[in-house]
Amino acid sequence: MIDTHAHIYDEQYMPDIEGYLAQQCAAGVSHIVVPATDATSSAHVLSLCRRFPEMCHPAFGLHPEDVGADYAEQIDLIKQLAQPAIDAGVMAAVGEIGLDYHFSTEYKREQQLALRQQVEWALSLDLPVIIHNRDSTDDCLNLLSDYTARGLRGVMHCFSGSRETAERIIQMGLYIGIGGVLTFKNSKLAWQLQGADRYKPVPLERIVLETDSPYMAPVPHRGERNESSYIRYVISKLAETYRLSEEEIEQVTDNNARQLFGF
Ligand SMILES: [Zn+2]
Numbered sequence: 286m287i288d289t290h291a292h293i294y295d296e297q298y299m300p301d302i303e304g305y306l307a308q309q310c311a312a313g314v315s316h317i318v319v320p321a322t323d324a325t326s327s328a329h330v331l332s333l334c335r336r337f338p339e340m341c342h343p344a345f346g347l348h349p350e351d352v353g354a355d356y357a358e359q360i361d362l363i364k365q366l367a368q369p370a371i372d373a374g375v376m377a378a379v380g381e382i383g384l385d386y387h388f389s390t391e392y393k394r395e396q397q398l399a400l401r402q403q404v405e406w407a408l409s410l411d412l413p414v415i416i417h418n419r420d421s422t423d424d425c426l427n428l429l430s431d432y433t434a435r436g437l438r439g440v441m442h443c444f445s446g447s448r449e450t451a452e453r454i455i456q457m458g459l460y461i462g463i464g465g466v467l468t469f470k471n472s473k474l475a476w477q478l479q480g481a482d483r484y485k486p487v488p489l490e491r492i493v494l495e496t497d498s499p500y501m502a503p504v505p506h507r508g509e510r511n512e513s514s515y516i517r518y519v520i521s522k523l524a525e526t527y528r529l530s531e532e533e534i535e536q537v538t539d540n541n542a543r544q545l546f547g548f
Contacts, residue, residue, distance in 0.1 A: 287316045287542040288444050288513035290462060290495035294329035297499045297510050305335055312514035317341050317547050320381040320408035320415050322348035324359055333478050343370050344415055346403055348386040350394045356399040370489050377546045379407035380415025387419045404432050411498045414439035422446060426453050443497050445474055448481040455491050460545055465503035467522050475526045489527060493542045494519055514517040
């Protein structure tokens with residue numbers, strides 16, 4: 286299993302990170318993409334991924350909720366911190382970047398400028414982007430569509446939007462990141478993936494799996510600290526949704542992740 290999004294530099298894992306990763310490995314997790322959200326976490330991501338290079342793959346970026354008036358300086362700092370990973374050829378993606386208007390739109394303009402600057406960075410490195418989008422779908426997809434002709438690749442992480450939004454994402458050639466939300470009882474996500482209303486099912490070839498650890502733990506662990514191995518609950522729900530075996534779901538989505546991140 287491949288977890289394409291886990292913040293395991295969090296203090297909930299770090300005291301016994303070695304034991305944690307050994308457990309995940311024993312449970313069938315082969316790769317984990319670890320996205321930073323700011324300069325401080327970029328330093329943590331770099332040292333973690335250096336310690337466990339087989340399993341942990343770093344992504345660097347400034348998260349929209351961390352964008353302020355000084356975003357350009359912060360991005361410069363993150364770029365400097367990422368440089369050793371770039372030089373070693375191990376940086377998996379630029380992320381987590383995007384737009385988030387949920388709690389505040391005070392820095393809406395700066396968020397958009399920061400996103401553009403970091404998409405340019407990804408294109409210059411020929412790396413995919415990991416996009417966070419909350420209450421900003423139109424702005425986010427409109428902005429990203431400016432770059433699709435230039436070969437933008439990436440994933441819309443923690444997807445929970447409409448089938449219509451999924452259609453736009455697919456047409457832009459991006460992947461859809463599916464995690465714990467799929468298993469939530471009040472979630473319509475499975476129904477959306479199946480092809481709500483007039484749509485066809487979302488092609489499995491466009492889906493990658495993720496946890497967003499430590500958040501978004503799937504049922505039956507909802508509310509607890511998430512773990513990469515809990516992806517098996519997401520796989521099980523997807524198998525039910527697509528009427529395929531769990532092995533088939535795992536194989537296709539693992540392959541998608543390998544293609545996107547180049548493991
Ligand atoms: Zn995240």
